[in-house]
Amino acid sequence: MKILVCITNVPDTTSKIHFTDNNTRFDTTGVQFIIGPYDDYALARAIELKETSGATVTVLNVGLADTEPTIRKALAIGADDAIRVNAEPTDSFYVASQIAEQAKGFDLVLMGRESIDFNGGVVHAMVGELLGLPSFSPVMKLEIEGTKVKMSREIEGGKETLEASLPLIAGCQEPIAEWKIPNMRGIMSARTKPLKVVEPVAVNGSVKLQKFELPAPKGAVRMISADNVAELVTLLKSEAKVL
Amino acid sequence: MAATLVFVESAEGKIRSTSLEAVAYAHALGNGVTAVALGTVDQPELESLAKYGAQKVLHASDARLDQGIVQAYSSVILKAMQDENADVLVLANSSLGTPIAAKVAVKSGASLASNVVELPSTANGTFTVKRSIYTGKAFSVVELTSVKKVIAIKKNAAELKEVGGSAQVVPFTPALTDADFNATITSTEKATGEVLLPEANIVVSGGRGMKGPEHWGILEELAKTLHAATGCSKPVSDMGWRPHHEHVGQTGVKVAPQLYIAIGISGAIQHLAGVNSSKCIVVINKDADAPFFKAADYGIVGDAFDVLPKLTAAIKAAK
Ligand SMILES: Cc1cc2nc3c(=O)[nH]c(=O)nc-3n(C[C@H](O)[C@H](O)[C@H](O)COP(=O)(O)OP(=O)(O)OC[C@H]3O[C@@H](n4cnc5c(N)ncnc54)[C@H](O)[C@@H]3O)c2cc1C
Ligand SMILES: Nc1ncnc2c1ncn2[C@@H]1O[C@H](COP(=O)(O)O)[C@@H](O)[C@H]1O
Numbered sequence: 176m177k178i179l180v181c182i183t184n185v186p187d188t189t190s191k192i193h194f195t196d197n198n199t200r201f202d203t204t205g206v207q208f209i210i211g212p213y214d215d216y217a218l219a220r221a222i223e224l225k226e227t228s229g230a231t232v233t234v235l236n237v238g239l240a241d242t243e244p245t246i247r248k249a250l251a252i253g254a255d256d257a258i259r260v261n262a263e264p265t266d267s268f269y270v271a272s273q274i275a276e277q278a279k280g281f282d283l284v285l286m287g288r289e290s291i292d293f294n295g296g297v298v299h300a301m302v303g304e305l306l307g308l309p310s311f312s313p314v315m316k317l318e319i320e321g322t323k324v325k326m327s328r329e330i331e332g333g334k335e336t337l338e339a340s341l342p343l344i345a346g347c348q349e350p351i352a353e354w355k356i357p358n359m360r361g362i363m364s365a366r367t368k369p370l371k372v373v374e375p376v377a378v379n380g381s382v383k384l385q386k387f388e389l390p391a392p393k394g395a396v397r398m399i400s401a402d403n404v405a406e407l408v409t410l411l412k413s414e415a416k417v418l
Numbered sequence: 419m420a421a422t423l424v425f426v427e428s429a430e431g432k433i434r435s436t437s438l439e440a441v442a443y444a445h446a447l448g449n450g451v452t453a454v455a456l457g458t459v460d461q462p463e464l465e466s467l468a469k470y471g472a473q474k475v476l477h478a479s480d481a482r483l484d485q486g487i488v489q490a491y492s493s494v495i496l497k498a499m500q501d502e503n504a505d506v507l508v509l510a511n512s513s514l515g516t517p518i519a520a521k522v523a524v525k526s527g528a529s530l531a532s533n534v535v536e537l538p539s540t541a542n543g544t545f546t547v548k549r550s551i552y553t554g555k556a557f558s559v560v561e562l563t564s565v566k567k568v569i570a571i572k573k574n575a576a577e578l579k580e581v582g583g584s585a586q587v588v589p590f591t592p593a594l595t596d597a598d599f600n601a602t603i604t605s606t607e608k609a610t611g612e613v614l615l616p617e618a619n620i621v622v623s624g625g626r627g628m629k630g631p632e633h634w635g636i637l638e639e640l641a642k643t644l645h646a647a648t649g650c651s652k653p654v655s656d657m658g659w660r661p662h663h664e665h666v667g668q669t670g671v672k673v674a675p676q677l678y679i680a681i682g683i684s685g686a687i688q689h690l691a692g693v694n695s696s697k698c699i700v701v702i703n704k705d706a707d708a709p710f711f712k713a714a715d716y717g718i719v720g721d722a723f724d725v726l727p728k729l730t731a732a733i734k735a736a737k
Contacts, residue, residue, distance in 0.1 A: 385546060405736070408732045
C-alpha cells in the first residue's frame with residue numbers, strides 16, 4: 176500500500192504573529208517552524224500503518240526551499256521519501272491542485288484536518304473533488320481491512336463511525352495516533368532519504384490576499400474579590416451585557 | 419441578481435443556530451435568500467427561516483439524506499445553485515459545511531473563503547471578506563475574484579436579527595446516484611439535550627485545576643444555571659476526564675461565545691487560540707500570576723471549589 180502524507184510548514188504553536196511589508200507578508204523573524212500539529216497526527220498514523228502492514232510512506236509539501244528542514248523532520252520520523260512542489264502555497268485551491276497532481280497512484284492520502292496558519296479546513300475535500308475520491312475529515316480513528324476503511328469522525332457534539340473503500344483521503348486529528356518524535360537513527364537516515372523537488376502545474380487562483388490584520392489589543396482585566404462574586408454577576412449583566 | 423443560496427444544516431429535525439446566522443448573513447448581501455435544507459426537517463422549522471430573510475426554501479426530503487454524507491450533500495447543493503442561478507453560496511463552517519463548501523467551490527469554479535468572520539465589503543467594485551487565520555491570532559482580508567463565490571462563516575459573522583416575511587417551501591428532488599453515497603455511516607453518537615459547544619452563547623470550561631473528573635459536578639451546575647455548554651483544556655480530555663469533543667483550543671474546538679468562563683485553566687497560548695473570539699472572558703484561578711488573566715475581561719483569584727458554588731448561587735439570586 177502506498178500512503179501519501181501532506182504536511183504544512185507552520186509557525187510553532189507558541190509563536191507570536193507579526194506581519195511586514197505593509198501587512199502583506201508574514202514576519203518570520205524569530206519564528207520556529209514545525210510540521211502542522213494535525214499533519215503530525217496524519218504522519219504518525221501513516222508510520223503505524225507502515226509498521227503494521229508494510230506500507231510505504233511519502234510526504235508531500237507545497238512550499239519553497241525553506242520548508243526542507245520540516246520535510247526532513249518528517250523523514251526522520253519515518254517517512255520513506257518526500258516530494259516538495261516548489262511553489263508558494265498562496266491559496267487552498269492552488270495547493271489542492273498541486274497535491275492532486277502528485278497524489279495519483281496512492282492508495283491512501285492522509286492530511287491534517289486543518290492547517291494552523293491558513294485554517295482553511297478545505298484542502299482534503301478539494302483534492303477529493305479534483306481526483307473524484309471520497310474524502311473525510313476530521314478523522315479520529317482509521318483502520319484498514321483489505322480495501323475497506325473503518326473510520327470515526329468528529330461531528331458537532333459527538334462522533335460518527337463510517338466505512339468507505341480505498342483509495343480515499345482523510346483529514347486527521349487526535350486521537351488517531353500519538354505524535355512521534357524522531358530518534359537519532361531516524362535523524363541520521365533522513366539526510367540521505369530521497370527528496371524530490373518538482374515544479375508546480377499552472378493554476379489560476381481566484382482568492383487574492385489584500386492584507387493581514389491583527390486583533391485589537393485586549394483592555395486591562397478587571398479583578399474582583401473572591402468574596403464578592405455578586406459583583407461579577409452585576410458587571411456581566413450591566414457592563415459586559417453578556418448575561 | 420439571483421438570490422443568494424444558503425445551505426441550512428439540521429439536527430433531529432431542527433435547523434442549527436449557526437445556519438440561521440448563515441441565512442442572516444446572506445440576507446445582508448441584499449439579493450434575497452433561497453435556503454436549501456436536506457433530509458427530514460420539521461415543516462415549521464423550514465417556514466421559520468423566513469424570519470431571518472429567506473424567501474424560498476428548497477427541501478430535499480429524500481430520507482437517504484438524513485445522514486450527512488458530504489458527497490451526496492454537495493451534489494444536491496450544486497444542483498440547487500445551478501437551478502436557482504445563484505452566484506453566491508453561504509453556509510456555516512462545520513464538520514459537514516466546510517467540506518461541502520470546498521467541494522461545491524471546485525465543482526462550480528467558485529472563489530472559496532472559509533472561516534469568514536464578518537460581512538463582506540464591496541467597496542470599489544471588489545468583493546472582499548475577512549477570514550480568521552493563525553488559529554484566531556490574526557485575520558486576512560481576501561478578494562474573491564470569481565463571479566461565483568462560496569463563503570463558509572464562523573459563528574457571529576452576522577448578527578441574528580429577525581426581519582420578518584414569509585417563505586415558500588418547495589420540494590426539491592434532484593437525482594442522486596450510488597456514487598453520491600460513497601460512504602456508509604454505521605453509527606452516530608451524539609450528546610442530546612445539551613448545549614453544543616461550537617454553538618453555545620456561554621461556555622463554562624475547566625482545566626487541570628479542577629483536579630479530577632469527579633469534581634465536574636459543580637462546573638456542570640454552573641453551566642446548567644447559565645444554559646451554557648461545558649468545555650475543557652486539552653490535558654483534561656487527554657486524561658479522559660471529559661469527552662474529546664469538549665476540548666477547546668488550537669487543536670480542539672474553536673469557540674466564539676458571548677461569555678467564556680475558564681476555571682482552573684492556566685491560559686497556555688494553545689488554549690487561548692481557541693477562545694480569543696469570545697466577546698467576554700472570565701478567569702477563575704487560584705494563581706494570581708496565571709497567564710490567562712492577561713487575556714481576561716474579568717478575573718477572580720480564588721479556589722475553584724470555593725468560588726464556583728458561590729457564583730452559581732449569585733447567578734440564581736440575580737435571576
Ligand atoms: C501543539 C500543541 C497543541 C496544544 N493544543 C492545545 C489545545 O488545543 N487546548 C489546550 O487547552 N491545550 C493545548 N495544548 C496544551 C497547552 O500547552 C497546555 O499544556 C494546557 O492548555 C494546559 O492545561 P490546563 O490549563 O488545564 O493545565 P495547567 O497548565 O496545569 O493549569 C492548571 C491551572 O489550574 C490552576 N489551579 C489549580 N488548582 C486550582 C484550584 N483549586 N482552583 C482554581 N485554579 C486552580 C493552576 O493555578 C493552573 O493555572 C497544546 C500543546 C501543544 C504543544
Ligand atoms: N502547502 C501545503 N503542502 C502540503 N499539504 C498541505 C499544504 N497546505 C495544506 N495542506 C494539507 O491540507 C490540510 C488542510 O489544510 P487547510 O485546508 O489549509 O486547512 C493540511 O493539514 C495539510 O495536510
